[in-house]
Amino acid sequence: MESAVSSEGAAALASAVAATDLTRRFGAGDTAVDALRGVSLTVPSGQFAAVMGPSGSGKSTLMHILAGLDRPTSGSVLVADTEITTLSDTQLTLLRRQHVGFVFQFFNLLPMLTAEENVTLPSRLAGERLDRAWVAELIDSVGLSDRLRHRPSELSGGQQQRLAIARALVNRPTVLFADEPTGNLDSKTGEEILELLRRSVDAYGQTMLVVTHEPRAAAMADRILFLADGLIVRDVGRSSSADILAVMEELAAQ
DSSP, X not given: OOOOOOHHHHHHSOEEEEEEEEEEEESOGGGOEEEEEEEEEEEETTOEEEEEOSTTSSHHHHHHHHTTSSOOSEEEEEETTEEOTTSOHHHHHHHHHHHEEEEOTTXXXXXXXXXXXXXXXXXXXXXXXXOHHHHHHHHXXXXXXXXXXXXXXXXXXXXXXXXXXXXXXXXXXXXXXXXXXXXXXXXXHHHHHHHHHHXXXXXXXXXXXXXXXXXXXXXXXXXXXXXXXXXXXXXXESOOHHHHHHHHHHHHHO
8 A cells, every 4th residue: 555645745736626624514402413523635736536434424525515515614625726615606606617527426417418518518608618629539538429419318327427527527627526436337337437537637637536435446546535433534545445445444343
């Protein structure tokens, strides 16, 4: 198991997303639940980071806050050097359109749009001039050049997720978040999706943060953050599936 990126090394690289002392409390009084209890992290540009942890550890809450889909109870989040926790809803929407890509477990494609229209939707919503050469490159890179006129219902689950990845990349986001991107796919198709995510980091320098419960998915990452009870308890470099599983079993036994 490799060492994680040191704090000095991370600081020397441009930060795509960073968080300081994040807390998130749901409810109040005796029924309050602390999903995050003081999480700090920095993800340098071009890094593929995975977040793992037992059910209820706070990993999805952390991702949603980092992506601006939820707000912390306290703490700060920087995306592309912009403090997002103090932005208005309108400002946050504009920032997400420019700097954040998101891949969901259940694809979240618009059923009435063709594959090509789904991919280009973020650019059109942002009012940006469409870079057709880039769109064509993305669609080709995910192997869907012959499916441009197909709607999501005419695509397999793997094809829909590849399409969702192309859509998330079309605006060249500062950071791409993926929430259990292989959770709704069979193992073979899931492996293809993981390799595609890895290629997007290697080929385009894309920063990526993936929440997953699968050791094989985390093994694709440059770095794995393990959460337990709302805290980061391990921060390690690229590791084998066996090493990752051993850490997960250790955390589950505590």
